[in-house]
Amino acid sequence: MSILVDSNTRLLVQGITGREGSFHTTQMVEYGTNVVAGVTPGKKGEQVAGVPVFDTVQEAVAETGANASIIYVPAKFAPDAIYEAVDSGVALVVCITEGVPINDMVPVYAYVNANGARLIGPNCPGLITPGQAKVGIMPGFIHEPGSVALVSRSGTLTYEVVDMLTKAGLGQSTAVGIGGDPVIGTSFVDVLRLFEADPETESIVIIGEIGGSDEEDAAVFIREHVTKPVVSFIAGQTAPPGKRMGHAGAIISGGSGSAADKIEALEAAGVRVAQSPSQVPALLKEAIAAA
């Protein structure tokens, strides 16, 4: 068990013949992910890492039974790619693409939800269930199967924490990067709900950052609904207000979105908050022991 992706995932890659798409397809296949199809309009009949390429998602799903999609197409075309996946009945859509206009994502989010699909991202590293399926761009080798679930708004910072967990002997059930944009398909709360229900997940790590109020919402949800031990790290404790820190969503504006507020909210919900990523494994062991 795990959440969202596992050995039953039949993955489709949208934008498979592009530079990013083909590189990461090879990586995912090498990791052992069951990549069943790729789509690039006009490239039907080609193969990437042994994966057949189709012109449309509809066709790829009909031919291969793909049940999840990962998107590597450029930002201008990403919303269209998401619509195409959802309309073809793909239940899980992971959008890696960075730089998608916010206003494009507003109707996309509504459409995905109205059609009962789930979107992860955009501007995210994807997700991984160690030893079963890597649906993203994270380095697979730092992960180990286990019972710690991770959810994060960032990429490399998640790898940092995963690496420390693995080195401390704490394997992971599933690690999900939800993305750093203001409008994303799946929030911390959505993922926490899945982790709480997942029998293979015994503890949870939330890696947040400045901007928005997703961490505060997560804190409220944890207080009311999460019984498993939770540890967190929030990046951007030294970030000045009004400055966008790389991610479009990482900005302290109008007096809200600061790391201090998020840490306070999480601690009030009983979450142990690490001062640096290196403290996460020890805090987690402490939290598990206390649970």
Place this chain on the structure above:
Amino acid sequence: MNVHEYQAAEILARYGVPVNPGRVAESPEEASAVAAEYGGTVVVKAQVHTGGRGKAGGIKLAHSPEEAREAAAAILGMDISGHTVNKVLVAKGVTIAQEFYLGVVLDRPNRQVLVMASAEGGVDIEEVARERPDKIVQRRADPVLGFHPYLARELGFALGLPATQVNGFAAIAQQLYEAYMGEDATLVEVNPLILTEDGEWRAIDSKMSFDDNALFRHGETEQMRDFAEENLTELDARNSGISFVKLDGDIGCIVNGAGLAMATMDAVKQHGGEPANFLDVGGGASASQVAKAFSLVTADPNVKAILINIFGGITRGDIVADGIREALAEVEVSAPIVVRLSGTNADEGKDILAKAGLTAVDTMDEAAASVVAAAHGRAD
């Protein structure tokens, strides 16, 4: 990306918003000429990308062309929160009967566009939101169908407007929403939106910010960019795919990934140092990216030591190390450098760095401690 008040007003006027007449002036003489043309009272307003203009003395009433000249002379060249005033807006004076706030923003938790209004206009809306949240009324636009007229009317009635004024207000609320969507804004704000004594609506002060990710389809907005208001280093970085934010400290940071870059700044601070910048080299971290990052960081004379923190994921440690080596051959760096390399091909990377005379450490905490020590001129 931000624009000036006068530019926001120009855009909103295209959407039908009744913006108060005004013209931009870059000299006292120009300001005086605009005042003479309008006749009567004018308001001379500093055009800078920051708030608090009124309190800083950047907004002055002038009752004659001569007073307008004097006001402009006083305001031009003024420093407001670190922004130098190069332009003033000379706007026609109006008699205000009632002031309102009207704004369009993204409601992040709900992933919808939100139109909000308040009868407490002309003041800091964030203060109103904090202290008297009941004084703000809001309606969310349908993500697909947009901002229905009835929602705009509901706002008007909720503000307590007389029935005769609701349609006029609702039209402006819809125009602001249309401008927000049409221009890919992240903020559209009119504060104050006023009713004159003659019962006419006027947008007195307009503000717009735009989604950088959508600028590719708004060449005309890009044309409005005021380079005097931009940090040219940050702009230059962005053109190379690097996110860079200048800060006040003395430890230069070069990191891959935005979250890790923030965490690195935090680590520097925890070890008693002050970061000189936020810098995310992006996913690729090629030799040219790293070289660019070095030149950005070393351009800051405050930088006493540099911390490079790379977690090799898809970005391989040996490639980054090659980049660092090549960059150091191109750019002269006199400040001490501390490298932290972990993840994919970290060992190969460390070998490459060793040949270039650099030692890489394994953890971020170690790296932060060493770089702070180096900046303070201490042996680690």
